[in-house]
Each structure stands twice: as structure tokens, then as C-alpha cells.
Amino acid sequence: MPRIGVFVCQCGNNIESTVETKEVAEEMEKLPGVVYTCSYKFMCSSPGQDMFKKAIEENNLDGVVVSACSPHMHEKTFRKASEKAGINPYKCEIANIREQCSWVHPDKTKAVGTAKSVDLTRMVIERLKKNRPLKTINIPVNKRALVIGGGIAGIQAALDIAEGGREVILVEREPSIGGNMAKLSETFPTMDCSQCILTPKMVEAELHDNIKIYTYSEVEKVDGYIGNFSVRIRRKAKYVDEEKCTGCGACWEKCPFKSDSEFEMGLNKRKVIYTPFPQAVPNVPVIDAPNCPKIQKDKCGLCAKVCGPQCIDFEQEDKILTEEVGAIVVATGYQLMPNERFGEYGYGRIKDVISGMQFERLASASGPTGGKIQRPSDGKEPGSVVFIQCVGSRDEAKGVSYCSKVCCMYTAKHTMLYRHKVHDGQAYVFYMDIRSGGKRYEEFVRRAIEHDDAMYLRGRVSRVYERDGKIIVQGADTLSASQVEIEADMVVLATAIVSRTSAATVAKTLGIAYDKHGFYNEYHPKMKPVETVTAGIFLAGTCMGPMDIPESVMMGSASASKILALFSSDEMAREPITAHVNAMTCNACWDCVTACPYTAIDKEEVKDRKGNTVRWQAQVNPGLCQGCGVCVAACRSKAVDLAGYTDEQVYAAINAF
């Protein structure tokens, strides 16, 4: 016979005012197996906890039910106390008679609340009788981290983890780390130049003893679970030996072939052997194979001839390598919605309609115009520029439903940069609302309007077309309730931030969740903003949604601190709420394997002594299993059960209904 104790909490008056706790305790005493009951004012207080522990010891209890607030509040508290008093923490259960009873049934006669509390407590007691003691699972932790994406968020995460004394592998798809931030000219609201604040961090990452950078590389496969991931990385052929290359630049100077520069957003050309920008880290060029005549047709090969250290290798092939890590930061960043989708704004048709990111390049001192604002069509300085905000953002019909968050700020910045470089130029901004929440952000927008005379027009643009060498922007000014027509020399579109085209593929590789826009889902939007549903995988930066640089940096650091905490011990404890397979009844139909969202169930081959296959059976990996129990309900032969929520326990509760 079990020896169960029932502790009914009065929670001051929170429970007692609508539930007769003494009566609940007395009712429970009648149940078989219940040997001790009490009602107490505050079970969670220190005297309450002392009493709880004393009662367990004195009455030799082997299971306890606490009828009190929600288990989400104090389950941990009482399980810890139970453990201290010598009973397995999973032999302690909570009956929720506050949030789900006393507070929602404010009946002064206490009849309703008492009756319901009796039912709820009885159900939990019956369930508890079927509880088995469970042991927390200890998993060894491999104290190396992988950061996917070398933008500012990824760099920050890598640096913080490395500073914490742990090894980091930073994987970047492009030939250089730096990400989108490297393309920006100045940053709001301080106007410090993006490269000036980013490149020191890039170099720091490159030189750090604990950081290994793989550029021009992609993560192809991730196996394993928290503390024990195995990652397959493809290092695309650069056709240049990184070890030998000194970054002298002779090869790209002599290369006779050109292609559109991705980094310059198509505003300029780059050589076929190239580094994306002068401050590239690592400062090692790559050969753009599809455009290289030597690789395609075996003609040219000039770069190899001029290369002093002889590091060009046209025969180089992709390398596959496997790294073992304990945690992963996903910082894959964003891209912009293709402007081609907005034909009414003339993008692609009119040469001087450009995107915000192209404007960044025009304004950048290292950009194609050396920082001079010149229109792409004829290189003239534009006398007036129209900026159109919310191109695709907050527009479910043509674009995306969400706000891209940074466009209000960077458009204000653009108007200022433009005015600072073209003193008599006039900037016009068509906007829906100005969203300038953030430290010193609102003041920044006011400065653009009041100090740099940007003309802000609240309304949408209906049409952009060319007339006599001018770009005509037709739109509405809703504040003066009039139609406006502006003759502009250049139009800049603040296009929506969208998730990477590859976002879904990467999410599937990692086993993390993403929303309908392709942005990665955090575990909890408030309390766990950098964790994902897959333990050991963390998020940083714009891969989870539009955000600005400070937020990306914060997320990078936050992920790093979570990982350093994880790495602080050799083993990590996991809740033992995991599925188990009864090998005797498993008939290897693999329904559980299909149902499992975590690929936590393996197909195991059982062999006899001679090595012949006897049968197959499902095997749960406790490191990967998150304890949802989908497999349990899917199993036809009832061979799978979920510890902590076994069929026995659930039926016991239902039978006590």
C-alpha cells in the first residue's frame, strides 16, 4: 500500500475564501493509501516547506500531493523539497486548486470550490499512485560551439563564446564574414560608419585563438542533440589555397573578366577572381567558377601566372568535413524582398529607381561612387530624391503583413546623408507611419525633418514613371488631403526585410521551427527569446525577424551567454519525461518514427550471436526526445509509453473523475 501525504494550501485567503481546505483534506483522508493530510496557510513559505519535509519524514511517506497553485508556479519548489526529504521528486504532484478553481469560482458558500477541489485532488492522488520514481538524465556536453552565419549577430556570438574560453566554429556562406552590415554606409542614430565599427570585430574574430572561420561554406547536415551535435560542413572550392595566399591582390588586379558585384548590389562590377570588399575577412579571393573561362573552357589562367605564392588551384574540389559541437547559434540573417515585384514604382524599368541597400552603397565611402551620391543612369548628382517607405512591408496584398522595423530609421538616415552630400538637394519621404521606437530614435527622425529639411508626406505612392528625363512620382498626401506629383531625379525604395530564400531548408536541416514568413521561431516570445524548440540550438539576429543592429548584437550575446552557461558543466541534466519503447511488443511498423517531430526514434537492428538479424525495433534517443508523447498515441501495439505521463497514470486520473 502506498503511503501518500496530501497537503492542502490555503494560500492566505486566495484559496481559503472559496474552498474549505480542511474539508478537502478530510475527504482525501478517506482514500486508500492516503495516510497523512493537512491544510496550511502558506505551503510555499519556509515554515510551510519545513512542515512539508517534516511530515514526509515523520510519516514515512512515499508520495505527496500538494493541492495549491498551478504546477507552473511551484511544482519545482515542492519537488525539490520532496527530494530533500528523501522521496523521488517525480513522486510529488500538484493539484491546481487556485488558478483553475478558487480564483475562477468565487462562490462564498465554498460549496462549488470545495467540491471541485476534492475532485481535482482525488484525480491527482490516483495518478500519483501510478507514478514511478524517475531519474534526471545526464548528458555529456561537448564544449565547442557552431555559429552559422558571419554577420554581426554571428560574429558577436562567436566572440563572446570565444572570450568565455570555448572553441567556436563560424560558418559563413559568402567569401567573407561581415554580412549585410558590411554593406551599410552609416548607422542610425549615431551616424558612425558601419565599416568602422564592424571591421575591428571581424578582424578580432579572425585573429582569435578560439575561433575557426570557414567562409564560402555551408552546413549540410546536423545530427545529434544538445551537447552532442555532429555537423557536416561543405567547404566550397575557392580554387585558392587559403594557407598560402597572402592577399596581395595581384590575381584580381590582372584578371581580365568581370561580373556583377553582389556586394555592390549590382551597381558595380567585380573581377571573376575576387574578394567581396577590401576589408574582407579572410582576405583571400575566390574564383567565381561559373564565370571563369579557365575553369569552364580552360582558357586564360592569368591569375595563376601572376600569383607569387602559387596558391591558385583550378582543380580544387569541395571539401566535406565533420565537426562535433555541443551547441549551435543560428544567425543566418535576412535578405530584401525583390523590388521587381513592385512594377508601379518602376524598379527595373527606370534605372534611377533603386533600393535602400543600393543607396547605402552609393553613400558609402568604399562604394562604387566613392561616397558621392550619383544616379546610376548618367552619374549626375540628383537634385531631388523621393524615398518611398513600406515597399512590401505592412502590405498583405502585395508584400508581407509585418513591419520591417528599420526602414523608418534608415530612410531618415538616407535623407540626412543625402543632404550632407548634396547641400541643396531636396529629399521627399512618403510614409505610412513613422515608427521610431528606440533610444534616441525619435530625435533622429526629428533631426532629419527639422534640421535637414526632409519633406515628409504621409501617404502612398500610386505610380512612378518617366517624363522628359525626370522621374514623376504620383502619390497622395493624406494630411492635406491632396494628390501630389513630384519631379525627382532618383527614387529610393525601402523594401521589406524578408527571410532568406534558404531559410526553410536550413530550418529543416537543424530541426527548428519557422513561421509562415520563413523567420525562425523562438521558444517563447517573451521568456525564451533566443532559444529554439530544439534544445541546444539558439537564434541571433534577423533570421528570426526584422531587427536593427543593437538588437542583433544583443541576441548574439544572449545566445552566447546561454551557451556558456550550458558549457559550464561537464554534464547537463534533462527532465526524464521521455518516451520508452517496450522491445517485446514493438512490431517495427515505424509509425512512431514518422510521427516524431525530433527524429528522436531510431530503427535498431537486433542481431543474434552469429550476427544474423533477428528483428527490428524502435529505440528512443533520450537526448533528442522532448517528451511530447506523439509517438505514444501513434503506436498501434502500445509499445511506446511516456515516462511521467504513462497510459497507466492518465487512465488512473480519468478513472478517478
Add this chain to the structure above:
Amino acid sequence: MAEEKETIPTTDWEPRIMAFVCNWCTYAGADLAGTSRMEYKPNVRIVKLPCTGRIDPLFIIKAFENGADAVLVSGCHPGDCHYTTGNYHARRRWIGFRGLMEFVGIDTRRLHFSWVSASEAIKWVDLINKVTDEVKELGPFMEYRNLKRGAEEAKP
């Protein structure tokens, strides 16, 4: 059937509803109703599970067997599952199971399925009130109890 119903004191009869809810969304939503001091009908008894995907259709039958007049299943909204896809499994299973119940002649108004998120305390309150009222109108689930009694009597 009619005779059976007469034996039940209908005036102060209260339906008994069993709810199978997931730990992350609906259980937390029901908690929020409490912390927000909302008020709703006291007829529901919750069984907490990690995920609606854990719900075996047999749980529902077992609840009816134990005298439930209605059963409610509720979890995270589609796309919001804590375990990524558990609620989709639940939904699919539910659709099949509901059809089966209908086929064997169980009034499907006694079976409820809902999505209640951790922030939707109001939805939870409305849901419980609505289900309670509806089941009150339907009366006690005598059909099932009679079936059970018949089965027990038929035992040798």
C-alpha cells in the same frame, strides 16, 4: 430511454465535463483565466498532458465510461505547437475519431475540440461556459451509461 431520463433529477443536475489539454497553451490559458480572476462554470475537470498529440482516443472513451457528459480536447493553435507538430497529429486523429463516434451513434455535440493559446483566457472562459450550457441542454449522457450497464449485465 425516456424512462431512464425521468429517474435523473433534472433540476439541480450539473453536467460533468472532462478536458484533455496540453501543458503549454491551454493549461496556461486556463491558469491565466485564474490569475485574471475571470469567472466560469465549475463543471470542467482538467487532465494535463504534455501535448494534445499525446491524447489517445481511448482516453475520451474512458472519460465517457467514467460518467463524463462531454469531453473537451484543447491545445495550441495550428503552427504554435510547443513540440512543432503535435497538435496536427491530434487534429488528424480527432477528425477520424469524431467520424467514428458519429458512426456509432454518439451525439458529437458531446465532443469538443478547440485551440486555446496561453494568452486566450477569455476564449477558455467562453468555451467552458458554452460547452456547459450546451451539454446542460442535452442532458446527462444516458445513452452511454445505459450501454455500459447493458454490457455489464450481459457479462456471465
